Amino acid sequence: MKYDDTTIVLPTYNEGKNIGKLIGMLLKSYPNISVLVVDDGSKDMTREVARKISKLYKNVKLFDRSEEELERGLTNSIVDGLLLAKTKYAIVMDADLQHPAEKIADIKEALGRRNKIVVAYRAEVPGWALFRWIVSKSLIKIAYGVLVIKNGSRCRDIFSGYFGIETAFFKKIYQSNKSRFVGEGYKALFDLLKCLRSGSVKIAEVPYTFHIRTAGESKASSKQVIALFRSFFS
Numbered sequence: 001m002k003y004d005d006t007t008i009v010l011p012t013y014n015e016g017k018n019i020g021k022l023i024g025m026l027l028k029s030y031p032n033i034s035v036l037v038v039d040d041g042s043k044d045m046t047r048e049v050a051r052k053i054s055k056l057y058k059n060v061k062l063f064d065r066s067e068e069e070l071e072r073g074l075t076n077s078i079v080d081g082l083l084l085a086k087t088k089y090a091i092v093m094d095a096d097l098q099h100p101a102e103k104i105a106d107i108k109e110a111l112g113r114r115n116k117i118v119v120a121y122r123a124e125v126p127g128w129a130l131f132r133w134i135v136s137k138s139l140i141k142i143a144y145g146v147l148v149i150k151n152g153s154r155c156r157d158i159f160s161g162y163f164g165i166e167t168a169f170f171k172k173i174y175q176s177n178k179s180r181f182v183g184e185g186y187k188a189l190f191d192l193l194k195c196l197r198s199g200s201v202k203i204a205e206v207p208y209t210f211h212i213r214t215a216g217e218s219k220a221s222s223k224q225v226i227a228l229f230r231s232f233f234s
């Protein structure tokens, strides 16, 4: 399968221990894929590593949001990455190795079958702390209810950070719904689903096993829960 029509959008904040390994894996499995690292002023080696690789491979690029003094945030970074992507398809994935790169093939294949969005859903989350599991499940239930009330599109994992999309389609939806995306939030897919009337868009799903982080630190915090509640009302 050809991958030169696909950009992998990698939002990063302090992923110096993971980013080099991940880009290496991507280039090995999908040599002609484009990689766009969207960094928010990491305080570690993330930018240096990404910049170095971008000088060796013309299909790897770094967008340093801090240089442009843009407002920090995961959703802001994902939106920027998708707006900057020049290929027909884009796939958003975490840069901490929790999203298995081998699923890119399945996501791409489903995009090729004219699905506008392909969501990789967490079929298994081995080793999650019980508290985190309960919080996550409860928030997903509330968020699902919000989508029902708003008549938005739904899928199995509305909070997934691993999804593929037709780039032109994203740009069109975003242009007319900018204020509904909560920039500092963590749930860009949820914000997008809100903007799509239920049943109006073909969405495919691909299962994967979500692994616990082995390097670098989680940035998830109560700030993102507050951002999520803002997402419910936007």
Ligand SMILES: Nc1nc2c(ncn2[C@@H]2O[C@H](COP(=O)(O)OP(=O)(O)OP(=O)(O)O)[C@@H](O)[C@H]2O)c(=O)[nH]1
Residues within 6 Å of the ligand: 010, 011, 012, 013, 014, 015, 038, 039, 040, 072, 073, 074, 077, 093, 094, 095, 096, 098, 161, 213, 217, 218, 219, 220
């Ligand atoms: N550009 C940018 N990237 C971010 C920001 N916050 C987190 N990220 C990246 O977004 C991805 C997901 O963040 P994580 O902290 O791993 O969140 P999580 O996967 O929900 O939490 P864990 O399961 O604990 O790892 C990682 O690649 C982070 O480096 C941000 O403010 N800006």
Ligand SMILES: [Mg+2]
Residues within 6 Å of the ligand: 094, 096, 098, 213, 218
């Ligand atoms: Mg993570």
